[in-house]
Structures are given as C-alpha cells and as structure tokens.
Amino acid sequence: MQLLQKLFRKAKKLNARIGVFGEVGAGKTTLVNFITRNNLGIEVGEVTGIPHETRKIREVENINLKVDGVELNISIVDTPGIATYIDYREFMKHGLSEDEAIKRAKEATRGVIEALKEFENVDIAIIVVDSTKMPFNQVNAMLIGNLEMRKIPFVIAANKIDREDAKPEMIKEIFPNKPVVPISALTGENIDKLIEEIAKKMG
Amino acid sequence: MERAALRVEYITRDYLKRLHGNKLIQLLVSRLLDNSIIIMEGVLNPLTQSELLMRILNYINMQFFGIDIKTIKKFSRKEITIIYPKKKDLDLDIQATFDYLSLVVRA
Numbered sequence: 001m002q003l004l005q006k007l008f009r010k011a012k013k014l015n016a017r018i019g020v021f022g023e024v025g026a027g028k029t030t031l032v033n034f035i036t037r038n039n040l041g042i043e044v045g046e047v048t049g050i051p052h053e054t055r056k057i058r059e060v061e062n063i064n065l066k067v068d069g070v071e072l073n074i075s076i077v078d079t080p081g082i083a084t085y086i087d088y089r090e091f092m093k094h095g096l097s098e099d100e101a102i103k104r105a106k107e108a109t110r111g112v113i114e115a116l117k118e119f120e121n122v123d124i125a126i127i128v129v130d131s132t133k134m135p136f137n138q139v140n141a142m143l144i145g146n147l148e149m150r151k152i153p154f155v156i157a158a159n160k161i162d163r164e165d166a167k168p169e170m171i172k173e174i175f176p177n178k179p180v181v182p183i184s185a186l187t188g189e190n191i192d193k194l195i196e197e198i199a200k201k202m203g
Numbered sequence: 204m205e206r207a208a209l210r211v212e213y214i215t216r217d218y219l220k221r222l223h224g225n226k227l228i229q230l231l232v233s234r235l236l237d238n239s240i241i242i243m244e245g246v247l248n249p250l251t252q253s254e255l256l257m258r259i260l261n262y263i264n265m266q267f268f269g270i271d272i273k274t275i276k277k278f279s280r281k282e283i284t285i286i287y288p289k290k291k292d293l294d295l296d297i298q299a300t301f302d303y304l305s306l307v308v309r310a
Contacts, residue, residue, distance in 0.1 A: 084256055085269025085289035102265060109263045116253050138272045142256075145249025 016202050017059075017075045019122030021115065023139045024051050024081030026128040027159040031185035032078040035195075036060045038188070044078050050094045052108035054080045057118060067199040074198075079118050080111030082139050119146055124201045125154040126194070131166040131182065136174050144178070153201040157194055158182045209293070209308060210234075214243040227251065231286065232258050235270055240287040240295065240306060246274050247284060255286075266291045275299045 020028045033043040044058045061075040086108050091101035119125075125147050129135045135158075147154045156175055158168040161182045168182035181197050183190040212234060222230060228251065234241055236259075247255065252272065259270050268289040275283050279302055287295050294309040 083269070084271055086260075086263055087268045087289065087291075088265065089291075105263065109260050113257050113260055116257050119253075138252075138274070141274075142249050142252045146253055149248070149250055 014070065014202055015073045016123040016198075017077065017121065018198060019077045019079060019118055019125045020128060021079050021118075021125055021143055022081060022128035023130070023137070024083050026081065026130045027185045028081065028128045029054050029078055031126070031128055031157065031159065031183070031191070032058075032060070032076055034185050034188050034191060035076060036063065039063045039065065050096070051090060052081060052083075052086070052104060052111065054078060055104070055107040055111035056080065057111075057114050065195055065199075067196055070199065072199055072202060077118065077122060079115040080108065082112055082115055082143065083108075084138060086112070119150060119152065122152060124198060125152055126157050126198070127154055128157045128159050128185070129171060130160055131158040131168045131171055132160050132163050135171050144175070154179075155194060155197045155201065156180045157185075159185050161189060162187050208238065210237070210239045211306070212239050212241050214241060216244040219243060219245060224251065224254075228255050228258060231255055232262075235259060235286065235288050236262060236267070238288060238290075238293075240285065242304075243284050243286070244281060245284065246282055247272070247286075271295075273297055273299075275304070277301050278304065 020032055022028050029045045030047050033045070033047070036042050036044055040060065040063060044060055045054055047053065057080070058078045059075055063074050063076060065072045065074065086105045088101040088105035091104050092098060096104060127140065127143055129140060156171065156178055158171040158180055160166050161168050162184040172180045179197055181190060181194045183194050219227065231241065232255065263269055270286055271289055273285045275285070278299060285297060296307040298305040
C-alpha cells in the first residue's frame with residue numbers, strides 16, 4: 001500500500017512527501033513551523049533550545065504552495081535530529097532531573113532510529129545544516145550519502161543566516177556540486193527560494 | 204574473547220573485503236559493545252553506517268551512549284575510519300594529521 005501511494009505521488013509529480021532531516025539543533029522544526037504556520041496557520045512542534053526536542057516523526061499533509069503559477073501539494077515530515085550518541089547528562093545541563101534526562105535519552109534514541117528509517121518513505125529531502133558550524137561532519141556525510149545511494153533528490157538548507165557568525169558560503173564550498181540554499185528558518189528569509197528549489201526537484 | 208578494559212583493533216582493507224553487509228555490521232557491533240576502538244582502512248558506505256547506527260542505538264543505556272565515527276582522509280596516503288564507543292567512563296580524544304595519529308583515553 002505504501003509503495004502504491006509512493007508510486008501515485010511520483011506519477012502526479014506535483015505531489016510529494018518531503019522529509020526534513022539534519023543534525024540535532026540545526027533548525028528543522030523551526031523551518032517546518034515557518035512553512036506550516038504560513039500556509040495552514042499551525043505549528044508542528046515547540047522549539048525550546050533543549051537538544052532532541054523533536055523525538056517523534058511529525059507530518060503535516062496537504063500544504064498547497066504556488067511556485068511560478070504551478071500548484072504544488074506537499075506533505076512535510078519533521079524528523080528527530082540525527083546523532084551517533086546520546087548522553088543523558090547533556091539534558092541535565094539544561095535543567096532536567098536525572099530521571100527526566102534518562103527518559104528523554106530513551107525517547108531520543110527511538111527518535112533517531114525512526115528518522116533513519118524515514119529515508120525509505122520520502123520523495124524529496126531537505127537537509128538542514130547549521131551554517132554557524134562546520135558542516136562536514138559524520139552525520140551530514142552519512143545523510144547525504146544515504147540520499148544519494150537511494151537516489152532521493154535533496155536540497156541543503158544552510159540555516160541560521162540571521163546570525164552574525166553564519167557562513168553559508170562555506171557550506172556551498174564544502175558541498176560544491178549540491179544544491180545549497182542559505183535560509184533563516186527563524187525570519188523566513190529565502191524560504192521562498194528553498195521552495196522553488198524543491199519545486200524543481202518535483203519536476 | 205576475554206572482556207578487556209579497552210582494546211584497539213586495526214582492520215585492513217583485505218580483511219574488510221571478506222566481510223559483507225550484515226557480517227561486517229555484526230562484527231562492528233559486537234566489538235564496539237566490547238570496548239573496542241576500531242581503526243579500519245577505507246570508509247564505511249553510508250548505508251552500512253546508518254544500519255550500524257540503528258543497531259547500536261538499541262544498546263544505549265546509562266553507561267553506553269552510542270558511538271562516534273571519524274574519517275581521516277589521506278592518512279599516510281590512505282583513508283582510515285575510526286569508530287569508538289561513547290561511554291560514561293571513557294573519554295577518548297583523537298588527534299590526527301596526514302602522518303600521525305594519537306588516541307588519548309581518559310578512563
């Protein structure tokens with residue numbers, strides 16, 4: 001059934017299920033919130049600054065966007081941040097008790113596994129990277145490699161350009177042959193350009 | 204295999220060629236859970252990496268936090284990958300240049 005749905009979405013071309021992936025704290029939920037708030041008046045999740053705030057996959061369907069006169073119907077999937085390790089003590093630094101921290105670490109672990117499995121279910125991916133940090137790390141390399149090997153089209157959103165220490169040009173240099181769009185999920189700057197880039201991937 | 208406090212294992216490209224997909228992942232999971240720092244020639248392909256990560260995350264608890272993976276390009280004219288466990292009582296610092304590798308363990 002899932003395969004049929006996927007084939008149907010691909011056949012219509014202008015419908016797509018878009019997965020938003022990235023490291024912890026890259027700004028995935030902020031980006032998804034901006035898109036869903038502007039189009040449906042809703043937000044998918046809270047942004048608190050505590051790592052692994054998103055611990056379950058959340059999907060918003062039927063977002064209608066118009067790009068160059070063409071209507072797109074997308075579902076957007078906010079995924080938990082990907083990490084190779086989860087140290088419960090990190091959460092205690094943000095004021096959580098030890099019990100709360102252990103519980104959050106367990107939920108976060110399940111969330112990472114869910115996010116990794118979600119590659120199989122999306123038509124297009126947005127990889128959100130924090131442009132204030134060095135982007136060439138193992139998580140981003142693994143994400144891009146997975147998408148390329150699975151032949152899933154993707155766009156890299158170089159996020160946080162509202163910050164003074166952002167270096168989106170560095171991201172373009174590090175990923176020279178990949179589509180990179182500098183954005184601010186917080187202010188909405190260039191999100192229209194990101195959507196245009198996604199529309200190109202939708203054909 | 205006797206349980207060691209910490210073990211460093213070097214896996215050559217030839218040894219890796221004899222292991223495929225699941226066998227390689229099983230080997231890595233068992234070694235990482237058994238306190239091994241693995242230094243291997245070459246890089247893990249991204250699908251193997253994500254599969255390894257999904258398997259290892261099932262073992263996370265209050266002592267074992269997961270793994271870290273570092274790829275060092277052009278180390279002595281070849282690529283090497285270092286995979287090591289992240290644990291409560293094990294703090295590993297890796298310093299690498301093109302011809303020098305140092306692993307400092309604070310246990």
